[in-house]
């Protein structure tokens with residue numbers, strides 16, 4: 136499938152009005168309430184071509200959403216990649232040099248290595264360090280149901296339930312290629328109190344992804360006590376809707392070790408393979424098969440490159 140077969144329904148918003156911000160870091164704005172409270176951070180464009188998050192933040196800015204207590208930071212992460220977004224080649228602008236969301240360990244951030252994304256991650260680090268609560272807005276290659284990625288800690292799973300949407304909560308450890316921002320520092324520490332969520336809002340360029348990004352952000356801000364319902368009546372979300380949420384526990388990531396990876400079927404994600412031993416694909420010469428019955432395929436990748444995740448495997452646990 137080439138880029139040409141994608142329909143780009145979303146229009147990337149102009150984020151230049153948010154460049155100056157007020158934090159000394161470009162494209163990062165913090166609003167502070169008089170009443171003390173947690174530092175809540177919402178980030179978009181961690182991947183430069185995932186524009187639904189930029190649309191959600193643009194809406195929040197335009198609606199003058201302000202925190203009732205504590206601080207609220209709205210940030211656009213990989214702006215360099217976003218600037219290269221071209222609806223004719225929408226895949227190309229995920230990043231410039233490397234994936235911004237595989238750099239989040241002190242070892243990598245403190246290393247002498249240089250890249251566009253590392254420079255930006257180092258710039259963003261004080262914001263992420265000071266966040267008590269983080270929501271990172273993403274989208275996916277295939278048009279499947281939205282997924283909340285809650286990591287491994289019970290407190291993140293609890294927060295995903297408080298947010299109340301989407302229906303699917305995925306509990307996962309991330310990628311062999313490197314830690315995500317949502318797993319960094321206290322967010323992944325069982326002894327800490329910081330909590331992070333990552334939402335995959337739907338297919339990168341479908342209109343609905345922007346609605347999901349906005350709704351999830353507003354419900355997240357309400358759930359953590361940053362705003363009240365009446366503060367954020369932006370005319371979309373039904374705050375009374377409480378769909379039954381189901382949890383998928385991710386048991387493993389299939390990391391590509393061969394020079395070539397081929398899926399055995401046209402998998403789009405969330406397929407349930409009934410029988411243990413069902414063929415998922417070939418990693419070089421190696422057959423990759425399901426390790427148990429009713430195995431769920433999560434976010435099969437179209438970037439099938441050695442060292443990267445081809446697909447994650449999980450099961451419904453509730």
Ligand SMILES: [Zn+2]
Nearest residue numbers: 182185273274
């Ligand atoms: Zn992403």
